[in-house]
Amino acid sequence: MTVIAIDQDLCTGCQECVKVCPNLAIEGVPHKPQTLVEEKCVMCGQCVQKCKSYVSVAEHGFGAYEKVRKARGLPPTVTEPLFAAYNVCHLDEVLKALDDPKVETWVQSAPAVRVGIAEDFGAPLGTLAAGKLAAALRRIGFNKVYDVNYAADVTIMEEGSELIDRVTNKGLLPMFTSCCPAWVKYMELNYPELRHHLSTTKSPQQIQGALVKTYGAKNQKTDPKKIYSVSIMPCTCKQFESSRPEMADSGHRDVDVVITTRELAYLIKLKGIDFLNLPEEKFDLPMGDYTGAAEIFGVTGGVMEAALRTGYELITGKPIPSVDITAVRGPEGYREADIQVGDLTLKVGIVTGLKNVKPVLEALKAGKLDRHFVEVMTCPEGCVTGGGQPKLIVDKDFESAYKSRTDATYVHDKELPIRKSHENPSVKKLYETFLKKPLGEESHKLLHTTYCGDPKHGHGH
């Protein structure tokens, strides 16, 4: 399955992509087209973000542009430059489902999408557009407008409980987060012997997908076979994650198709929707109900902070002294923090930018990593800087876009009435009426997974 490709006709060999690739998956000599080695690619899309060689109508003429646009399956309303490094687009499948009256299209979007999407309509970098995003998805014609943030809250219930279980029952530590599929792929390819350190909890995207076709279908009295589940992601690797064979524990694919934030912007433009003038609307209940803890999944340190907000209260039975755990926030790199949770000093680590994970894993192999829980995100500052986010053309915009999207994420966290996952009323109801308890039988069946120990399976697993 090809997820990321380099167009040999467009690549000028500037090697901007080579500099950012975290797994040395791009080979070639300067000033000649580069080759992407699929077996090594973890599909993060950072090369897509940095690529500077393109075809445009203004410089190359309509015919040359049209040929590339059509070959990539992009709608005729797309007019912006098309770059040599690109991700394979699945928008045609979404359009087909939207046009099929027999199909129920249920959509879910990730936390980072709402702080990126407005940029593609000319709004300032990092504009928060959660309400307009919900409104746009409804006007496109999706039958249900749900939110991955709901499942991020469920992820915390499962992953937080898993951590508590590993800590109290002498399980394998440190536990690593597993919500970034490019990181999971990197672990499977390069350190398969360490894979049991990954949390077995599925990512929010896959949890949402599994719940949509079971709990959601039951609630709405809909045949799960009729539901076509669409994910909107800031991430180019999520299509790969959704197509992993094991991601179908309910008997149906958890997620049927994934498109990126950029491709959602194409879709909104194709439908003639005036995004910036849309009213603010809410996501549908119950699977669009979310807390501030879920929203910060989009930034580095966010999964850790969300887990601590809940873990602290589950372990101590007392309210956490400060909801803002700034010790785990920070820039690209690796950082550690020791957090007092009752009698336990919880030692955590946060890696962002996949290139920074190797020394951490080498320390683990050498028995020198003294941590309980480590969060890893592939992209420079987490998913807000993901490979599927709006493309930044000017180098100087990267830093300000990263900062603005991160700031907007924390603003949204602060403005939400509930900021801890275990207090989400719709998640409480999910456990009361369906899952019964975190790590219970139904959770194990639907919301947990295993990892591939044979790196030879590589890309296709």
Ligand code: SF4
């Ligand atoms: S998608 Fe990521 S891993 Fe794959 S070639 Fe591009 S930068 Fe490298």
Ligand code: SF4
């Ligand atoms: S950090 Fe986020 S956007 Fe980047 S590869 Fe991981 S999940 Fe995808």
